[in-house]
Amino acid sequence: MNRHVILIVLVVAFGIANFISTTPTALAQEDRWSGYTITGNTYFVSGPRPGRTLPFKLIINRLTTADEVRQLNSALQSGQDNLMRTLSRMNAGRIEVGSGVGVPANAILVTEEADGRTKLTVLYQRYLRFAELRYGARSEDYPFGYAELHVGRGEHEGMFIPAARVRLRNGNTWEVEDFGTFPARLMGLQVRGRGRVG
Numbered sequence: 123m124n125r126h127v128i129l130i131v132l133v134v135a136f137g138i139a140n141f142i143s144t145t146p147t148a149l150a151q152e153d154r155w156s157g158y159t160i161t162g163n164t165y166f167v168s169g170p171r172p173g174r175t176l177p178f179k180l181i182i183n184r185l186t187t188a189d190e191v192r193q194l195n196s197a198l199q200s201g202q203d204n205l206m207r208t209l210s211r212m213n214a215g216r217i218e219v220g221s222g223v224g225v226p227a228n229a230i231l232v233t234e235e236a237d238g239r240t241k242l243t244v245l246y247q248r249y250l251r252f253a254e255l256r257y258g259a260r261s262e263d264y265p266f267g268y269a270e271l272h273v274g275r276g277e278h279e280g281m282f283i284p285a286a287r288v289r290l291r292n293g294n295t296w297e298v299e300d301f302g303t304f305p306a307r308l309m310g311l312q313v314r315g316r317g318r319v320g
Contacts, residue, residue: 155232158182160242160271162311164219164282167304178282178308179218180244180271186214186229194229194245198290205288206265210247217246217269219282225249225267239274248285263287264301271308278311 160180166172186194190212197208209228218224231243248267264285271280285301 155182155230155242156184157315158313159315160273160278160311160313162278163309165307165309167306176220177218178311179216179224180227180230180242180269181216181218182227182230182242183213183215184230186212186231190229191231195290195296198288198296202265202288206247209245209266217244217267219284235272235274237275239272239276242269242271242273242280244269244271245288264299266298268298269308271311273311273313278313280308280311281305282308 159182160178162178164176164178166174166176193208194205198205212228213226214230215227216224217227225246225248227244227246229243229245231245233241233243235241244267246267248265264287266286266288268283268286269280270282272278283298283300283305287299287301289297289299291297
């Protein structure tokens with residue numbers, strides 16, 4: 123079984139720096155993104171149905187605060203289960219893949235990239251199917267969903283991991299591991315709207 127491991131240390135490190143460097147900057151970022159909706163398509167490279175495409179939608183109500191990022195990092199010091207308990211109490215928006223109503227986007231972080239684009243990182247508690255819980259499937263150890271969107275200059279694109287495990291390395295490095303598949307691609311992303319989404 124192939125595994126694809128993604129290091130997101132820069133997301134966490136830069137996210138904390140951006141949020142706590144100056145309060146006006148953090149507030150301006152939150153005001154800038156709250157109320158936006160990003161839509162597009164999710165193309166699954168591998169997994170049970172490689173080549174499948176599903177609609178994607180991210181509704182942003184607010185950005186995760188610096189204090190919440192610190193809480194998440196502190197919780198992960200005690201392991202993934204503690205991270206999940208802390209994350210489940212947060213709600214920054216909604217993420218939908220496919221035709222369902224989706225799930226809360228518990229944490230949404232934003233960082234400005236060197237090429238002038240913006241990276242939005244989403245971490246959320248995924249829906250565990252009954253069969254996974256009933257029969258103790260190995261995928262139960264991958265309780266998170268993860269998405270990374272790059273918007274701004276050029277083509278809007280990103281990647282999506284429907285089932286992920288999160289570990290802490292060296293105290294402040296987050297490592298996200300996909301459940302045996304390559305991440306799906308987010309393509310044709312469109313950024314729309316202003317005003318709060320309920």
